[in-house]
Amino acid sequence: MELVTEFGDGDVSENRLYCRRITRFLSTNHDTILLSSSTNEKPDVPLMFFLVSYSLLVRYVCESRLRKRGRTMDRQGKDLDAGNDRIARVLAHAVDSAGRSRADLAAEAGMHRETLTRLIRGERPIKLEDAARILSVCGVPVRSTLILALSGDDELACQWMRHDVGAFLEEFLVTLPGALETTLGERCDELxxxxxxxxxxxxxxxxxxxxxxxxxxxxxxxxxx
CATH class of the missing domain: 1.20.5 (Single alpha-helices involved in coiled-coils or other helix-helix interfaces)
Incomplete structure (x- = not known):
């Protein structure tokens, strides 16, 4: 008999495959585990104990990995959805405060009006390049607004995008790398x-x-x- 000696750590379908393999193994070797009632032969107790313990271990490992993978995927999905919602709220505020029609903004950003509407409603995944184009045509600082939104400070992003502090943060982010390189030089590695x-x-x-x-x-x- 050939035992399953390794467990999959890939996707969910792979882990399910390992569970099915152990089930087939126990079914195939049923006669070895339990003797026919028509014989008086004593059952092989150590073998039975090993196989039962082995089957329980495999089931526990497979189910644990399935649950862990499911929790990880759920957590990642929720994080992505939360980030998308934050950017959508910031984009909606930028569009609403731009003083221009959505049709004009969409045309200048190179997209359909319906696409713009769905993006700011959070009804579709938002690419960074799309978000940057929308913010740019709305006349607000792109880098500082996106960084605030992505870091979870979407309320500050909305408050600062048309304020001097937003423009200051934008210029600060642009000039800081060059200032560090000029001032520190090779000592940047020591940061x-x-x-x-x-x-x-x-x-x-x-x-x-x-x-x-x-x-x-x-x-x-x-x-x-």
């Missing part, structure tokens, strides 16, 4: 991801101090008049 959060807080404090300095200068200029 650590864990520093990013603290650096962002430092930049925010520097900007706050910069704004306070400008405000103080304006007050001093007005008092000097």
């Amino acid at each position: 650590r991801p864990r520093w990013a959060k603290g650096t962002s807080q430092l930049v925010a404090r520097m900007l706050a101090n910069h704004i306070d300095d400008f405000a103080a200068r304006d007050v001093a200029a007005q008092l000097a008049r």
Whole structure:
């Protein structure tokens, strides 16, 4: 008899195939496991114990992998749907606040009006290039808006897309790589991801101090008049 000695870790259909193989194995070797009632031969207890234990193990492994794969696929599907919905909400806000008809925006973006409508409703998967074209024709910062939407900050994306802070973030994202390369050079390799959060807080404090300095200068200029 040939035993199944490995389990599939590929797709669901492969795991089901392994379950069917063990079932066929037990059916084919039924006479070996249980002796006919017409004989007085003693059953082979160790063999029976091994086969029953083996069948239970295979069933547990197969069912566990099927459940795990199902949970993973469900989680990935939900994450993708949530991301698509966030981008759709941002696109809808950009279109509604553009002050132009959807037909004009769709034509300039190189798509049908119905396609644009379905995209902003979240009724179809949104490609990044489509989202970028729509944001561009709506006259809002593309990079900063998409990054905010993809990172889960779709509300900020909607608030900032037609605000100076959105334009600032767009320019910051564009110029930061070049500034890092110019200032750090080969030392860019020494940067650590864990520093990013603290650096962002430092930049925010520097900007706050910069704004306070400008405000103080304006007050001093007005008092000097």
